[in-house]
Amino acid sequence: MKSFYLLLTAVLISTLTLPVTAQQKYELNSGWYCANINDVKAGGEQISKPGFATDQWMKATVPGTVLTTLLNNKKVPDPFYGMNNKLIKDIYYTGNAYYTYWFVKSFNQTAKGDEQIWLQFRGVNYKTEIYLNGKKVNAKIHEGMHLRQQYNITALLAANGDNRLAVLVYPPDVVGEPNGGQGGDGTIAKGLTTQYTAGWDWIQPIRDRNTGIWDKVTIEKTTSVNVENPHVITLVPGKRLAEGEQKPVIIRTSSEVSNPSGKVVNGFLQYSLNGKLIRAAVSLKPGEKKEVKLPDLNLEQPKLWWPNGYGAQPLYKINLQFVNAAGKVLDDEPLQFGVREITNVWNDHTKSMEARINGQKIFIKGGNWVISDAMLRFSDERYDAEVRFHRDMNLNLIRIWGGAITERPEFYNACDKYGLLVFQDFWFSGDCNGKWVDPLKKEDQWTRRQYPDNHNLVLEAAADQIKLIRNHPSLAFWCGGNEITPPDDILDPLKNKILPELDGTRYFFDFSNTDSMSLNTLGGNGDGPYTIQDTRTFWSHKTYPYNSEVGSVGTGDYVSLKRFIPEKNLIAPQNGKPVDSVWDYHKYIPYDYHIDPYGKAKNAEDFAMKAQLVNYNQYRSLMEGFSGHMWDWYTGSIIWKTQNPWTALRGQMYDYYLDVNACLYGLRKGSEPLHIMMNPLDSMINVVNNGFQVKRNVMIQANVYDMDGKQQFTNQLFAEVGPSMVKKMFPVGEVLKKPIYKNGAFVLLKLLGADQKVLSENMYWMPGTDGEYTGLQNMKETKLNVIAKESKKGKIEVTLSNKEGKGLAFFNRIALINTETGERILPSFFSDNYVSVFPGESKTIWVDYPEKFNGTSKKVEVYGWNTGTQQVNIQ
Structure with a gap:
């Protein structure tokens, strides 16, 4: 055998330049048709035969849900507009058959020689029966939204290539009563599906509970070997800087390989990077599947991946190939990764976890993310835009909330590109899973603590989803669930066996506000609050040292409101009075007295404009308050929440239609990596430096203007600001007490570099001595x-x-x-x-x-x- 491998090595080296037969993979994303199960009298064997007539069936949207297909066929009104969602029948009252559908798709494919054809589903909700050309594909009904499926369909393909695929999709067995509670009556969590679809405090119920073929369906063609679920680990020893020459790093790779043929296959699993060929000899028995580990690669002069605000995000691309003795590529799996190492240390001063990337401590500035679209209408373009907005906010982390999904690889691609670390929850939430006594829940806490019913399915799905996303450099943390752990017989194997074996490089938090993340010595739930606050509170009130959820309002501007609120309902909310029914249905959070200092809102347009002033100040102050106590009170903060997958009137920096509001730009300002700001408690000017290097010979400049825009005061001095620190400079409070500013003032702060270019600029509008913005209300019109x-x-x-x-x-x-x-x-x-x-x-x-x-x-x-x-x- 040794002589065989020596010969094989020689052959491979001499044939590395032979043409590559790349794997073929394509999506089945058009030409689908569907019909309700009650309208179809035939079974899967008949429906999946090419001659079965479907000319009376609806055109189906795949990937997509049943509700998306109904909407696209104008069978239901837009559930995101006005009160339309109330006009759509809810599955809890109709019964599951109302949203149980057959989906069919014809496609052309044959298999020649040793070719193997695979049918792959990346996500179906909730159960599926699959038929191809009159034959059952899956012997056992597939269950679980968060679990991929793959079937070798080579023997089932039609000889002439004309194939008919039929998929019967069942909703979750238990859909939950949408009774107004978080997750409705909670029973939606008995299955492994999206809990939010029964309703939450930021969304109304999704009527079909997202039933459908919601993610990609693909056909993949391989030969006698299938390379799948590759794994790459990058080890970056020492403490690194973002710029300059880098010492070598270690690249560690492995992959599953399988032999679906009836013959023994010998060859090499290999890849090439920076002119080096890394390979391992492999022998596969018929039907055998194994994981193959390749030798480590010492990568010279690596380009390191950094979170947003700390450095660049270069990515490496390799092809993991299985090559036989003749040098023929039997399978070829592309793999993209970034070189970085994530570690965590306990900060004993703040009593919270401190994240480190490539040896450097990173102050977490994050946003909570539910899902891109509540009806699962995903696209690469939408993912890219939403993650880019988070980059533009100067955030460095997105947390994926546990009542939704494992986010898709396309989302992670965008996070890799823009430098957003990801905190990925598994699929549990304390609201459904029994953390609290809740009269709206159908079952008691002890019963709900054992949701979902099928624990083995959870573990199988977790292992599968870990493999799906583990190679992304942006993936930083795993979490057991939102504000609660899974049941112990899920938590223990997940934490101590599955994650160490399938990943082994990322910290696992038992739940999103666990003491191992942030020691809760303040009482309460360990996160929040969620309502609008006096901006001084963010500086004066010490909250949880690594707050996984803290947030506020987020209404869009008037143009945004008109997209989903009918004209007759565009009525400005008034403090202390009942809000319009549509605003209430779309989960409006009151701005309370914060609008009134700008003058009571005259109408909805006036309200929306004044709300933007409040939005800007609220989120700028939030992040400035946390940054002002960086490494003293806090190691990080994650805003609840930064996006909306539905037309809700709360917690968003941009609306569902991807239109920005002032929250985004206030947060962008307050989250600057190098930032000048004013403490509202004592008017002290502070400079925050999140970077790894000293900022020398910078000028701190403070200017005060009256309400006519005339400069009345200036002060400036040179300073040096060390790495990863906050530096206090000088106060301007006494100046603001002068009578000239009794109706308000503008404070303009600038941080200038040695070349006199502006490194950071920040402008505050100050109220008058009575706390009102009288000066703003009486400003003269100015033509730009x-x-x-x-x-x-x-x-x-x-x-x-x-x-x-x-x-x-x-x-x-x-x-x-x-x-x-x-x-x-x-x-x-x-x-x-x-x-x-x-x-x-x-x-x-x-x-x-x-x-x-x-x-x-x-x-x-x-x-x-x-x-x-x-x-x-x-x-």
Whole structure:
């Protein structure tokens, strides 16, 4: 045998340049039809025969849910608009058969020679029976939303290549009563599905409970070997900097390989990187499947992957190949990864976990994520846009909440690209799974603590999903569940066997606010609060040292509201009074007294504008308060929540339609990696440096302006700010007590580099001595000069200029308009927004838009607090 492997090695080395026969893989994502089970009298054997007539069936959306298909066929109204969701029948009352559907798809495929054809489902909710060409594919009904399926269909293919696939999809066995509770009556958690679909405090129930073929269906062609579930681990010893030469790192790879043929297969599993060939000899018996570990690679001069705000995000691409003795590639699995190592240490000062990447401590600034779309209408473009928004907020982490899904690889691709670490919960939430006594729940806490019913299925699905996403450098932490652990017979094998064997590189938190993450010495649940707060509270009140959920309001602007609230319901909420029924149905959180200091809202448009001022201040102050106590009180904070998968009126930095609001830009400002800010308690100017290196010879500058935009005070000094620290500079509080500022003032802070370029700029609008924004209410109208130029396709330069001698042009919102429809182009990405321009000043904002709008006629719209609204042509 030894002589055989020596010969095989020689052959491989001499044939490395032979043509590669790459694997073939394609999606079955069009041409599907469906029908309700009550309308179909035939069984799967008949339906899956090519001659069975489906001309009366509906066109189906796959990937997608039954409700998505019904919506696309205009059988139901848009459940995201107004009160339409109430018009759609709920599965709890109709019975499961109402949303049980047959899906059929014809496709052309044959198998030649030693080719093997695989049918793969990446996600079906909830149970499936699969038929192909009159034959049953899965001997046992598949169960579980969070579990992939793969079948070798080679022997079932039609000789002429005309194949008919039929899939019967059943809803979850227990769908839960949508009684207004978190997860309805809680019984939705008896199955392994999305708990939020029975309703939550941020969403109304999804009527079909997301029944359907909700994720990709693919056909893969291999030969006598199938390479699957590859695994890469990167080890980065020592403490690294983001720039400069790097010492070597270790790349450790392995993969499952299987032999579906009836013959013994000998060969090599291999990949090439930086001119080095790494390979391991493999022999596979007929029908055998094994995991193969390759030799470690010492990678010289590696390009390290860093979280957003700390460095770049380079990615490596390799092809993991199985090569036979003749040098023929029998299977080829592409693999992308980033070089980084994640460790965690307990910070005994804060009493919380401290995250480290490549040896450097990272202050966590995160956002909670539920799911991209409540009806599971996912796309690469939407994922990319949403994660990019999180990058633009200067966040470095996204937490995936436990009442939803294991996020898709396409989401992780975007996080890899933009540098967002991911905190991935498994599929449990304390609301359904028994943490609290809850009169809205059908069963008691002891019973609910054992949900889901099938514990073995949970462990099987967990192992499968770990393999699905474990190679992404962005994946940073695993978590047992939202505010609660799984049952012990799930938690123990998951924590102590499955994760160590299948990953072994990431910290596992038992649940999202466990003491091993953040020691709760304050009482309560260990996270929150969730309502609007006085901005000084974020500085004065010490909360949980690594807060997994803390958040507030998030209403969009008037254009956003009009997308889903009927005109008759566009009624401004008033403090202390009942809110309109549609606002209430869409889960509005009151702004309480925070709107009134700007003047009571006259109408919904006025309310929406004033809400943006509150939004900006609220989220800027939140992150500034946490950053101001970095490494003293806190090691991190995760906002609840930063996105909405439904048209809810709370907890969002951009709306469901991907239109931004002021929350995003207030948070972007407060989360800057290098940031100048003012403590509202004592007016002390602080500088936060999240970076790894000292900032020398920087100038700290504080300017105070009256309400007419005239500069009345300035102070500045040079300083040195060390790495990963907060430095106090000087107060400006006494200045603000002068009578000239009795109706308010503007405080403009700047941090300048040695080249006098602005490193950070931050402007606060201050209330008058009575706590009211009287000065803002009485501001004079100021005309902005706006020039827009398209420097290249997809990128527009917008310059806002304010003439000398005019007043401050305050709080200007920029939008990109499709002149053909009059609607905003979404998503659009802005280098900044809700900006103010002082007299004699110009500001340039960059706007990016998607490629699909390249040929669309556009204008730039700008409206502000005291600048009116204007649309300008793009040069």
